[in-house]
Amino acid sequence: MSTVVEWYDFTLYLYFATVLSRVFFGSGSAGLATALGGFAVAYLMRPLGAAVFGHVGDRFGRRRMMLWSMALMTAAMLATALLPTAAAIGPAAGWWLIALRCVMGFSVGGEYTGVVAYLLESAPAARRGFTTSLAAAASEVGGLLAAGVSALTVSLIDPAALAAWGWRVPFLVGAALAGAILIARSTLHESPEFTRQQRAGTVPASPLAHALTHHRAAIARGFAISALGSITYYVGISYVPAFLTATGAASEARALWLSTAAALMVIAVTPLVGALSDRIGRRPVLLGLCACGVVLPVAMFALMADGGLPRVIGGALVLAALGGGVSAVGAVATAEQFPGEGRLTGLALGATTATAIFGGMAPWGAQRLTDATGSPLLPGAMIAVVALAALPVFRSMRETRAPAS
Numbered sequence: 001m002s003t004v005v006e007w008y009d010f011t012l013y014l015y016f017a018t019v020l021s022r023v024f025f026g027s028g029s030a031g032l033a034t035a036l037g038g039f040a041v042a043y044l045m046r047p048l049g050a051a052v053f054g055h056v057g058d059r060f061g062r063r064r065m066m067l068w069s070m071a072l073m074t075a076a077m078l079a080t081a082l083l084p085t086a087a088a089i090g091p092a093a094g095w096w097l098i099a100l101r102c103v104m105g106f107s108v109g110g111e112y113t114g115v116v117a118y119l120l121e122s123a124p125a126a127r128r129g130f131t132t133s134l135a136a137a138a139s140e141v142g143g144l145l146a147a148g149v150s151a152l153t154v155s156l157i158d159p160a161a162l163a164a165w166g167w168r169v170p171f172l173v174g175a176a177l178a179g180a181i182l183i184a185r186s187t188l189h190e191s192p193e194f195t196r197q198q199r200a201g202t203v204p205a206s207p208l209a210h211a212l213t214h215h216r217a218a219i220a221r222g223f224a225i226s227a228l229g230s231i232t233y234y235v236g237i238s239y240v241p242a243f244l245t246a247t248g249a250a251s252e253a254r255a256l257w258l259s260t261a262a263a264l265m266v267i268a269v270t271p272l273v274g275a276l277s278d279r280i281g282r283r284p285v286l287l288g289l290c291a292c293g294v295v296l297p298v299a300m301f302a303l304m305a306d307g308g309l310p311r312v313i314g315g316a317l318v319l320a321a322l323g324g325g326v327s328a329v330g331a332v333a334t335a336e337q338f339p340g341e342g343r344l345t346g347l348a349l350g351a352t353t354a355t356a357i358f359g360g361m362a363p364w365g366a367q368r369l370t371d372a373t374g375s376p377l378l379p380g381a382m383i384a385v386v387a388l389a390a391l392p393v394f395r396s397m398r399e400t401r402a403p404a405s
Contacts, residue, residue: 003142006139008145024097057344058341073107136331150170211349231362271328296380302377
């Protein structure tokens, strides 16, 4: 699935950030900061990519959108693997790397929402929650694959060769994987929902105007769902290794092993929560997870900060289960806020924008707050505040699960 490629690239760049900084920007903290800054700038391209590809998907079809986004993703990964280094062309190499990261972020912006919409529209009505939750599970598979390829590359290639050419290998693997998915995707049929719109003559001529005119409330609900999903994932899962290392609760190696355990927890939880939402509804599952988001995160961060391996493992796994659960039901719930007409553009305006704010910036904000206050509870409090804000939105939402036949 394409979300495997998306998160493979996402995780790979972070794992190789120190190597890439030396190769493209120079050694030292300034080079690493530039490399990570390029990652942050590229992340901000996601909402723009989601809007552009959302227009394509709503106007010309889901299939065309998914082919174009994957083709661009494949080209960006292959070009990254073949880039000349700073030793060859000077500072221009770093600018080219950042430009390609922006291209990647742009293409990924439309990819996840496109996949979720296609899965939703192609799945049996009674299994839409389970089916769309697989997109969230697949993203964790991509992260685990990146971890495995990175570890294998680093262990088999000596440091000098790694900086000279070895760093290219994982990106070539990613380009090959993306190319294989592109070829497989070329056999996809158009989604039944878009085919219905074509037959009925209801394809919006201007998806953006259509979404802003008819779906403003749905965009706001999608924003709230995605805000909770993003902050529980990026602060409750992605940020945890840095938190554990910074507070001295775990060594860097142990924190990374916990990341693997957290990813496995997400893979296990997401299909279960997706299936549960098919059985009892999206709204009660969201309300239950939102209540957990108010109560649990502060307690779990306090538990981890106290140290001790059992506490650290317990806190990290509970947070991973919470983040995975919200991602699972959030995938189907956000997509179901919209009818087929304008669905992808609506997701871009609501869900993807929330991810850029509460995902890309949240770990940085959590670390800044922790440094400023000295309190290890602030990251959990951030999640709790967003959950409290989302709770009245979820309470007022109508149920979108298909009625039992």
